[in-house]
Amino acid sequence: MSNKDAKVLVIGGGLAGSEAAWQVAQRGIAVTLCEMRPVQKTDAHHTDGFAELVCSNSFRSDDPAGNAVGLLHEEMRRAGSLILTMGDRAKVPAGGALAVDRDEFSRLVTEALENHPNVTIQRGEVTALPAPEEWDSVIAATGPLTSATLTQSILETTDEAQLAFFDAIAPIVHRDSIDFDKAWFQSRYDKSTDGGDGKDYINCPMTEAEYEAFIDALIAGEKTVFKEWEKDTPYFEGCLPIEVMAERGRETLRFGPMKPVGLTDPRTESRPHAVVQLRQDNKLGTLYNIVGFQTKLKYGAQTEIFRMIPGLEKAEFARLGGIHRNTFLNSPRLLDQVLRLKARPNVRFAGQVTGVEGYVESAAIGLLAGRFAAEEKLGATPARPPETTALGALLAHITGGAEAETFQPMNVNFGLFPPLPGDDKKKTRKRGRDRKAAISARALEDLAGWVGPVDDLRAAE
Template sequence: MRPGTRTPAHTTGHLAELVCSNSLGSDALNRAPGLLKAELRRLGSLLLELAEAHRVPAGSALAVDREGFAAAVTARLESTPRITLLREEATAIPEEGVVILASGPLTSPALAQALAAWTGTGALYFYDAIAPIVDSGTLNFDIAFRASRYARGDQEEGDYINCPMNKEEYQRFVEALLSAERIPLRDFERDDPHFFEACLPVEVLAQRGPDALAFGPLRPVGLRDPRTGRRPYAVIQLRQDNAAGDLYNLVGFQTNLRYGEQERVFRLIPGLENAVFVRHGAMHRNTYINAPRLLQPTLQFKARDTLFCAGQLAGLEGYAGNIMGGWLAGVNAARVLQGQTPLELPPTTMAGALMAYITQADPEGFQPMKANFGLLPPLEEVLRGKRARGEAHAHRALADLEEWITALDALPRPPE
């Protein structure tokens, strides 16, 4: 719809305009975003090919000259004879034909409204408040303990990981939280009246009073610290975030602190001293659907096989993940038009694991996800060291992808 109808963040009329960072993330094969890019390359992604053609030096990351990249994508699509580019705002979901919705985190209000009406209440979010996710293998279980609130002593090990705090630890934490550096809000976010009502960042809640957190998300009721047998002053609860059970999110910890500050302040929580953050908390306007409730792993809506969703709107986070979603939705839309079965990517690939996560995660409190190794099924052998595990994941993923491609009729080619 750009440049005629603008969004609050894009500044040009180009397709594939990167609104913030010009980095598509790590390109190292033993890192999750790097594996995702290797898979995209193997699948013949046009966007990745053009990103590489406009690469700028950025260590092991794939960063692009954003102007050159977006201009090249625009030129390629404009010059492809079988693509007609209509620069218009879509205000309704087309009822006929095969359709892909990929209007991104800044979906125009009219389309967002139409989508909300179509998907029903509670299935479309307007503001994103993401809590950090940590690798549970890096928690200190000499302090952290498993329990569910109000569980009886004879009940099995609880669902939550709990990090208890005494009064001094709590006060020190709140003090650090209040003085930590935040990411400045952009004008359009600051002006929005629903921003803080919909989802309060933990540092904003803490401002309401010294014990606001202890009576809010950090309330200790129904929990006893097995080390002392007593109720702690405050408790941070961590909730399982993936089926494999190695990722946990910090309940109620949506935040707008700078990433480095999140690590510094949240590691003050007893039990999280050495926690590895696989995703940081973040806040910005973000429109995304409740994919686990609404989508199939082929990116078709459950309620309509000819309607697809891709990009951030589908609950994928990060440029590379969104390129992947676009690839799959595009290929599957073409397959549906040709009477072929839509594709599901192998679950051991980063691409397949991402699609599985967004369509099978707990719909309650669903939040967008980016590539990370925690999404992949566990490796058969136990390996020490992140690097070795990353390499083994990549080796298995690319081998399985190769096998999957061989079994396919033909891999679609991008336009020349």
């Protein structure tokens, strides 16, 4: 697939592809955005909209001083991110997190791209990495659901043996089917955003006996059986199915997604033994997703087991959980410092396929790939963000900071950042929140020298 009028081809209309196309177009360069849906469907998507969120609706913490992903949010806003702009417009209450109405979010991103004069949209599957004579600048942002034919092309080009792991999706519940004689609204430690009342989550408490019975049911429940060729595919550790966590130890969930800390059951005025939290999934507040409950349980087992949760005995599910096969590159070995494929430099990769994990991280790599491709087209040397920034630290990790032999998908975290001045001295080393705040302050100061005038316009304004 080629187009002489377009200068950059972006393959994939997810978070990373949408962001990459936007960044190219914002710099005055024609870009063709190719998305295979609805011509070719996937196991996880339900619409043909761009940037459809198939798992959680949360972009996680929005606190730039205390959380690395919150810092990444702020950096992307300052860099003119389409994804963060539309995320802010479609946000729903979520305590200290940024969560969105997934349908509204996808609609806003889709409209922005469809209306951009430099963006051409093509629907259809790209089955192989384009050669330089077809497209001299390509961004492959096919994400965790890269088609089998394109995956094979990548394997042949890179001489890799495997590019896959498994990821899971959490179920969504209709709010009006929740029993509020048992459930209550409260954010952990009553924390909220935008001056809210600290009641952004629905909480379903469990006694010790209820928790133990629930764990037994999760372990015994009927689960999806993998095909023979899938059996050696690993899970991503950051998004394990809830029943896999339960199998690792009976207390694992109580110290993970079901931890009761910071919550008080108003009926007993005490902390429950365990808590299941639900987070608002749309702006109307009619749908809530069960936080951390991604699963590979079969549908019948899900309905039966999740209705064991106090308050969800009569739950009606707008969507049940599921599992899908994801794809990622060994980026430290295969990509150069500006995300080009070493074996075929006309192709860049972006998004989750590069080995980052999380919506925001995927979009961030799309932002970088789009900027790099545009800068090359404009005759400039692509400018990498400082490694002291969240964008730069994440990029450095996947393009050489991580060991190729043990590379696994990674969320952004403060452990990826270079040391602060004084870190080598015990007396001057900052710790805890002070350390995080100092890293964030340094990052935003250093970012100012990297963002340009085009970014100050802000996305889609």
